[in-house]
Every structure is written in structure tokens, then in C-alpha cells.
Amino acid sequence: MSTSDPNKLLTKADKLTKLSFTRWTADWKSATILYEQAANSFRLAKDYENAKTAYEKASKGQEMLSSPWDAAKHMESAAALAKELRNWREVADFYRRASELYIECGRPQPASDALAKGARALEDTVPEEAIQLYTDACTVLEEDEREQMAFDLYRAATNVYIKLEKYTDAAALMLKLGLAAEKSNAINSQCKAYLSAVIIYLYAHDFKQAEKCYNDCSQVDAFLSSDQNRCASKLLAAYTDGDVEEIKRVAQSSAVSHLDNVIIKLARKLPTGDVSGLKAETVEGEEILDENDLT
């Protein structure tokens, strides 16, 4: 029976579920079993299209049998097959559905895992969708007060943003990471997140923003007394002095090399653009101040 043609199983199961004249209620239990068998056989035969449909139907069957856990599991398998088929729209949909089912079970951790898997699958092809999935995953975790799991997700999402060159968004995500770290008392991660945010702003050649960001972060006591703070202040001082050598030296320092790989690459590429331009601006500002003092 289990080795019979999966297509036959599929049609049999369909017949069981389709409501017709002779059948008043759909027999989901046996249908689901048949669907699962068919899906497995399809997968072994590497017939991804059919396997995917079979898994979808199996998941629906489990839902009808009010076991959302199994339903979610089947949805995830369907999504993995959709990834093989490079059907990105479906991948996103399936993973979302799976995470919803997990939340129904009352298990937020697998829910966010499902979303993260989806995001990872879509990173290269549909990055905006991937970011959406990542942020949703982080929200799910935060609602359940498990921010610590969210660190990795934030970092991955920031990497995607940087690839897309959306630096303000990336820095904003870093600040959110800092917030999550503070709640879970992970001081080291928090300081690293703030330093990364400053570096991202500097890379985007947005010095004012970087300074503002640095000032905001200095309000936090934990950051103020950390290694990363010293590194950030050195970097900003080097920028105000327009000293390229100093910037390069700070970028090579150990505090920066402990950050994420993508951030390290950004730091090594500093300074972008004309640093002496910044220097002239700040010098003018000081002169004006002096005149005011004299009068």
C-alpha cells in the first residue's frame, strides 16, 4: 500500500475529501494520512511540484483535525520544496502560514524560526520581503519577551539592509538591537550594536547623524564606560581632525574587529568621501564662537 503510486494515493485522498452526493462529510483523517504518504513518495521521487501540493493538502488536513503543530510542520516542508522550485511568492506565504500555525499552538519560538528560515531563503532574491520576515520574527520574539534570540535576527537583517545600501535603516535596526540587549542585560552586545550604528552612519558619510547617534548612545551608562565607547569617540575625533591615518588605525583596532563581518568591511573602507571637508566646517564653527566671546 505504501509503495503504490503516489498519484493514485493523491487522487484517492482527494476523493475522500471532496464533498459530493454520496459523501456528506469529508473524511479528513484517512485523507491526511494518504496525503502525507503521497507527499513523502513524491519527495523521494524528487517530484517537487507534486510533493509541494501534497504537503499543502496534508497541512490543511491536519488543520481540520485541529492539530496546528502538524499542520505547521507540513507547511514548512511545503515551503522548503517551494524554495527548491524557486517559487518565491509561495515560499514567503508558506512560511508565514506556518508561523501563524505555530503561534496558534502557543509556541512563539518555532514561529519566529519559521519566519527566519523564510527570510534566509529569500535574502538573495527578494531582500525586501526577507527584511519584512526578519522584522516580523523579531516582533514575535519580543512579544514573548525572548529578545535574546532576536540578536541574531537583527544582525542578519542589518546585513541585508547594508547589502541594499539602506544605511539609515541598518543603523536604526542596530539601535533596536541595542534596546533588546539592554532588556536582556547583554551589555557587550549592546555596546557593540551602538558602535556598529556609529560606523554605519560614518560609512554613509553622514557625520552629523553619526555624532547625534553617538551623543544619544552616550546617555546610556553602560555604553559610556565601555571599550566600544572609547573606540567610537576616537573615531569621531579622528573624523573631526580629518586625520585619515588615525581613522584607518582606529578601524584596525581590536574593538572594531569584534563586530560583525559586514561591519568590519565597512570600517575598513572608511573614510568615504572627503574628510577634510568636515574639518573645515567644524573649524569655522569654532571661529564664530570665539568672535561671540570677545564681543
Place this chain on the structure above:
Amino acid sequence: MSVIDLLTRVDSICKKYDKYDVDRQKDANISGDDAFARLYAVVDADIEAALQKAEQASKEKGKASAVAINAEIRRTKSRLLEEVPKLQRLAIKKVKGLSSQEFAARNDLVLALPERIQAIPDGTPAAPKQTGGWTASASRPEIKFDSDGRFDDEYFQQTEESSRFRQEYEMRRMKQDQGLDVIAEGLDTLKNMASDMNEELDRQVPLMDEIDTKVDKASSDLKNTNVRLKDTVMQLRSSRNFCIDIVLLIIILGIAAYLYNVLKK
């Protein structure tokens, strides 16, 4: 004349002229009851020895041995300076058989001692006088500067040795700095790794708690099921049921055998 004759003659001549031997007299004096004289003689001898050592130091070629000898001289000087107050006290005491002149002289001798002690050269350059002027002022003739006011270029020139020494010191210090930098970086990496590990473990604590509760629940369920199973099996195993089972089984087998025999035919 034989050697023995010569020796006896020399001996008698020495004895005759002994009273002119100043050193001998001094020693004889010392062996008297005079504590002051004894102490003074000891101090004097020490000063002489220190002066000799100073001469030796100035002749020394190697820096290290010169420095060592100078250190020794300094130590002796400080010890002698400590003895001086003792001598002063002894000097005031009146001793019988001493003329008043000698008594006054003793006081002066004691006063002169500190200056003599300080004058022993121990390698430290002479401190400049506060009132300025490199020449020795007339009121204090005992104070001497080692170099007699010759402060020309040569005095302040670094000797080869000292400049080499300084260079070596700078090199060593640079190497130390480099080594310390390497260590600092290594420690930084360690610190980062350690705090990452810390956070990771913190992350896993609630997970472990969850696992704990779940496993507890599962094991209690299992215990329950075990007990129920045991009860059921006990019930089934009551001997009455067992015998009935066996009897019925035998009957069935008998019937089957009978049928088999019948059919075979």
C-alpha cells in the same frame, strides 16, 4: 755574624728607639681606660679605610664595580655620621689624667669629624651652595667640591658609555611596549569571547528551565502509566484466569488436531 746575631741586634735597637714610634704610642694610649680615645681611633681608622676605597674607586675602569664601591663608601659614611653624636657625648665627659688643652682639643676634633666624613669622595657630584658662587667662600674652608669649580663643557658632556646605556634603555623600553601591545590585543579578544560566551549561556538558561519542566512532566506521566500497567497485568495474572486460559487452549488444540486428522483422511 750569624743571622741570629743580626736578629737580636735589630731587636734591641728597636726596643731602644720604641719611644719614638708614634703609632705604638697611639696604640698604647688606646689600650687605656679612655673610651673616647678608643672610639675616636676606630672612627679615624674607618675614615682612612673609606678614603682608600675612594681612591680605588676613582682608579676603577668598570662602571659597575665603581658604583658598588661608591655605594659601600656611602654606607660607611652614614654609619660614621651616626657614631659622631656618641663621640660628642664622650668628649664632654671628664677623664682623669687629661689636660684641659687636650679636653678642648677633643671637642674640636669631634666637630671636625663630620666634615671630614662628608669630604670622602663617594662618586656623587657636589651639591651647589645655596648662596650661589662656585668659588669656596672664606667662612667655610672645610667644604670642598669634588671638581674644584671646573664646570666646563667636558663636565656636562655625556660619556660614550652613558649615551650607549641610554640607547639600550630606549630600545628595551620600545620592545617592552610592543610586547605589551600584543598582550593587550590578545586580552581584548579573550574578553570579547568571554562576554559572548556569557551572553550565550544567559540565553540558554530559560531554555534549560523549560526542558527541565517538560522532562519532569514526562517522567511523572511515565510513572503513572507504569503503575497502571502493573495493576492491569496483576489483574490479568491472577491464577484462576491463567488455568482457565490453559485449559481452553488445550481444548482448542485438541479440536484442531481432531479436525486435522479427519481432514487428512
